[in-house]
Amino acid sequence: MTRAAGQLELEGVTRTFGPAAGVFDIGLSVSPGECVCLLGPSGCGKTTLLRLVAGLLQPDAGRILLDGADITHTAPHARGVGFVFQTWALFPHMSVRRNVEFGLAARGVPQPQRGRQARRMLDMVGLGAYAERRPRQLSGGQQQRVALARALAINPRLLLLDEPMSSLDFALRVELRRDLRRLQQELALTALYVTHDYGEALAVADRTVLLHTGRIVEEQATTALFARPRTAYGARFLGLHNLLAGTAEQGSPGSLLVRVAGTTARIPHAGPLPPVGAPVTLCFDQWATSLHAPDAAPEGLPCRLAHSVAEHGTTRLVVRLDASQEMITIRVPRTESIVEGTVLRLIIDWSDAWVLEGAPISEQFSEELT
């Protein structure tokens, strides 16, 4: 089966709903065979963006190009774009087979080929034996697979997925996203995947685009984003890092001195240096820290344990720095519990820290994300 993978380009795409809601001036490019995840909290505009690409919404401004052709004003039924919906949206009055054949019938593919293609798709998602069932006779996971088979049956140049697993339980989600990723790579599908769950982004996407209030906040290769978010919003949303507010002091090639939490830290830094005295936000991994008793590490930052939470395989300790009252999260392997309020010393591995781009962390962000 030949499948021409598509190249998607969005240029300045804007669609507003009232003064504040919608998506604004989105520029995005998805290469053939690439899976890009649109990640963000509900209301960030990620589903709006997907519906714009499918033609189910019309942009107020901007252009959408698929393989170089402007499809901004092409009707959804003429775009050849596959869409897997959040509710799966299977046709309840049709058998599974007729659901999968629907797109082929709409294209005028005659019966013997249509049936063969549908069977091939259902076999591919492991549901060949369920062809004559009605959707409501299937489990949630099976319905999700039928929705995928139906979207793939039309040989789409682009596959759009709108939180396709949000109504499934965790174990099934883990299994299905692995299957989906395998399928996407085997068929070299160009895909745009919307989710609010960063675990899904990590499992399926080559690249992740982070959205906030209708705008792209940052985009990186998925693994790079999770290792080193560039923005305060990204770091806060993913919740795997710590942020500290500091003031830039003088720099030298490859590094920058930053006044932070009552101490001066040398931070690796490439590129243009911020002016001396400028506020900067430092970011570092929750694992790039260690806690010690005061006499064991007198050079560490004085802090007190605010609380500790036992999590899957690890313990998350949250301490309050004496100097700045900022909260720092430290992940350690499972430990004995420590009494809250215990006086400790925090050592941060500054060689693993970096300066975030953009405006320093605002109170607004922290309120939204907690």
Place this chain on the structure above:
Amino acid sequence: MSHTGRWIGRIYVLAVAGFSVSPLLIVIVLSFGADDFVVFPPTGFSLRWYGALLRDGELARSLALSVEVAAAAAVIGLFAGVPAALALDRARLPGRGILQAIALSPLLLPEVLIGLALLQFILSTLETSPSFLTLVAAHAVLVFPFIVQFAGAALVGLNLEIEDAARTLGAHPGRLFAQVTLPAIAPSVAAGALFGFIFSFDNVAISLFLASPGATTLPVTLYERATYSNDPSLAAAAATLIYLGLGAAVLLRRFSGPAVPATVGQ
């Protein structure tokens, strides 16, 4: 709930059911009577009044007329009501609430009023006299709100992503409506049409106003006979209608029973 409470509940439900069903049971018992006049309890069992019913040309003609009128009204109601429901649900009409109220008004207004108004309209505005066609048109007015209501409820419950899915799969608007929207709301629309049919079939008030010579519907004929005769053939006719009504109720259950969760979606 306590044991006694449950028994009181049961007795109450049985009493209400008995109160509403007993007149029907009495009619059925009377219809099998062997007497020349209506006597309760009948002195013997016979099927003679059902036989009389079969030989009664006037009843047969008015039954046929009632079925024709109800069926024609249901068909007109379908063609008018489904598009109206779609427009009310989908188009961003100004004054949608008012339009909806107008569409449903034939259900709420007293039938006598509708009958009188239609008669006035036919006589003075159309300057014609009641005929089969005006009777059908009047009954279509009765059926219309049922279709609008049932189709509307199904459209509100329809998962709109189903239509979006059909669009992205390549269905142009015509195919979308014929293969996705209409089949999804069809069970509800059919139930609405059946309700409308029954409503038209047993309507007396409007038919009474719009009856024309040789165009008397079954309920009107029965009503007229009941006023001057005391003949058990009337009971047999009424009982037959009860059997038809029960049959319709069974059909309705089959139409709307299992189909409801499917149209409402997940």
